[in-house]
Amino acid sequence: MVQSKVQGKGARPRVRDAGELGWDESLYEAKSDGARDGEGGPPAEPRGQGPADGSGGSGSGAGRPRRRRRVLRWSATVLSVVILGTAGAGYLYYQHLNANLRKDDLNIGDAKDRAAASKPNAAGQTPLNILLLGSDARDTKENQQLGGAKDTFGTAPRADVQILLHVSADRTNMSVVSMPRDTLLAIPKCTDSKGHVYPASAQWITNDSLGRGGPGCSVATWEKLTGIHIDHFIMVDFSGVVSMADAIGGVPVCVDKNIYSHTSSGHGSGLKLRAGTTYVKGTQALQWLRTRYGFEDGSDIARTKAQHQYMSAMVRELRANATLSNPDKLRKLAETATQALTVDKGLGTVAKLYDLSTELKKVPTDRITMTTMPYVYAGERVVPKPGDADQLFRLVREDIALDGKDTGKKPTAKATATAAPTDSDDKIAVQVQNGTSTSTLAPVGGRASTVAQLLAGMGFTEARADASTVLSEDKTVIRYPSADLKGDAERVAKVLGIPASSVVKSTDVSGVTLVVGADWRSGTAYKAPKADDKTPESANILNGATKQCMTVDPHYTW
Structure with missing residues (x-):
């Protein structure tokens, strides 16, 4: 993979304690003013190079077998799984991609604490719940460089991006729920693969869950909070974001005025863009996803909105960008994406990722609804908003579309058999x-x-x-x-x-x-309230097909 060059390796002065607010905002010295440069994606492989299985193939497009074209169309689905699972379908071809994937346990909390599995509807269809994680691990030289840290190499990673992806049982809609990284909640006891036990914590910052044994603890934390059974997780680190943005050739994002995320004290991501739409890639894409100083009120909530914009744009780009028909670029994309992923063992092969992608691609872009977990401030941090957060999680648990467009014709869930009481x-x-x-x-x-x-x-x-x-x-x-x-x-x-x-x-x-x-x-007769299946306004929904520009804080313009 071609590593992105990063200037201005700012150091975090010390390891941030779990109780402190905010993401490390070490300065990047951006070398671009935001215009789309001419770097493009990674270099194409030489023409005439045959497929990995030795089946031949020449430099002539007319001589390439149809099977290879199908396979190369599939390559786009691997990247799609990471950000919202869209793109085309195809046929398993490069067996060596399996070896690129890193695997970890799905849930390392106590088995008795697991949320109940999703119920199939009357047609036998079952929802899918996937936790997407962005790790700030400084476990490689490149990740340390991209994270702007000199003294945190090898320290416990944090899940600075946490997004629950829910795909409806009938595959007609998709719900995306982000959780602010500074959310305080209960983290359950987790046991890593070496048997080390991390005790439960009644109230702790959510992004620390990843450092308690791995992504399986983040999954356990989400299940404990929401009661939603999570089927899979997919995790990407700093270098993965950079390499994939390079491979696809850039993602269009928009700001309403020039932005430079930089303060005199050295805070900020270093993002520097001109007003309007810019295709970001490489380090600049990572800067966008990490920017807090400069967007709206400078909060983690504003950063979450910017991440939603990035994901929405990536979905549209994957579905509409004609450059994805380039065979060499698609091959490189498949290689890059599988090298960037850590997944649970249930997704540990290219074939399983392909099966997942065929389900994800069924959802139309305009039925993707992005939300942020309703919250209220608790000091400088946030906690789930009573009532509204529960309502949002219930809608996801019960497979109710967050965009309110369910027609009422969906198959009704089968009635669950009641259990017998243990006694009189x-x-x-x-x-x-x-x-x-x-x-x-x-x-x-x-x-x-x-x-x-x-x-x-x-x-x-x-x-x-x-x-x-x-x-x-x-x-x-x-x-x-x-x-x-x-x-x-x-x-x-x-x-x-x-x-x-x-x-x-x-x-x-x-x-x-x-x-x-x-x-x-009051009273002695309980009357169940009329079901309210509306998404709370505090969830700040965004339609996946909607294009928007981030509002820039005037103090960070140029």
Whole structure:
């Protein structure tokens, strides 16, 4: 691979502690004013070089077999998987690409903590959930150079880009959910391949999950937060972003005025572009994805929007760019992409990546919806926004399109068989908690006791109120910790008239736990609220077919 030349290797003064905010913004001395240069992609291989299997092939296009053309069309799908899985289909050809792929475990949290597998719909189709990770690892000379660090070689990597890609069961739409890197949340216990145990943390910055044993811990963290079963992960590091941007020949991005991400104190990515659209590649593409100082309010949220713009543009470029018909460029793209990827073992061969790409390419660009996890500030960091974040995750779990364009004609999910209770009603222990507090309303006093007494009157004599705990839950929910208590939880729900969708597995409880939510602040008869399947406004949705320009902070223009 042709390495991109990077000037201005600024040093981070020290290793950033987990408790500190922000990405290392070491200065890049950009040598371009933003115009698309003439470097193009990596050099083409000599004409007349035969296929890897020795099947021949001459410098004449007329003499190349049709099979090779099909294979070269497939090459584009490898890169597509990394950023949103689009592009064409074809046939497995270069067996040696398998050896390029790095593999790691999918989930290294406790098996009992795994989210339930996605349910197939009535047609037997199953959704796909893929976690895309951008690693800031300084584990090679090139990654250290690109990261602008001199004293962090070999330190634990961080997942500075985390994006959940959900492909609907019927492959008609795709949901993309980004999580700000400075989100504080619970990270579960993780055990790496050497048996080293990383203890659970009740509240920690999310990008540190990658350094606790690998990408499998990031997967476990997402599953714990969202309840969404993740099928695969795909991870790319600094050098991977650079090499792939080079291979494809550039990605069009847009700013509303000239930008130079640089401060007098040495902060900034070094991105320097003229107003309007620029094709970024190589180091400049990495600068775009890392820029915080200069976009909008300088927050990590603004950086996430810039990453969305980059991915949307990459999707459109892959589908419309005529240069992808160039056989040598496509061959180089396939080589570069597989060298850049780390995947779970379930995606550890080119054939499996090809199978995945054939599913991803079915989704039209205008049905790709990009969002950011709803959040609220907690000091200088953020936490998932109560209610809105849960709503977004529920829509993804239930395979409901975030763009609101579902016609209602989709096959209905098959009803899940209920589990049998472990004992009679009077032997089922139920803890009742008060979750009636909201951002605008104080909790209803004694609500847990009222509902516990109601249950006791219905025969659940082991129901007990937990007066020491006051929570905030938009909807009433019944949680259970393990499969053997599922039937008990469902029995309580049935008696109270609570829908089965509100019975969820959770390792945050030690037994069947009923949380009386804000939708049941009074009365003894529960009435399920009308289903609201709208994407929260705080998710800031962006359609994958929409072209937009990033707003530049006037302090960073030139």
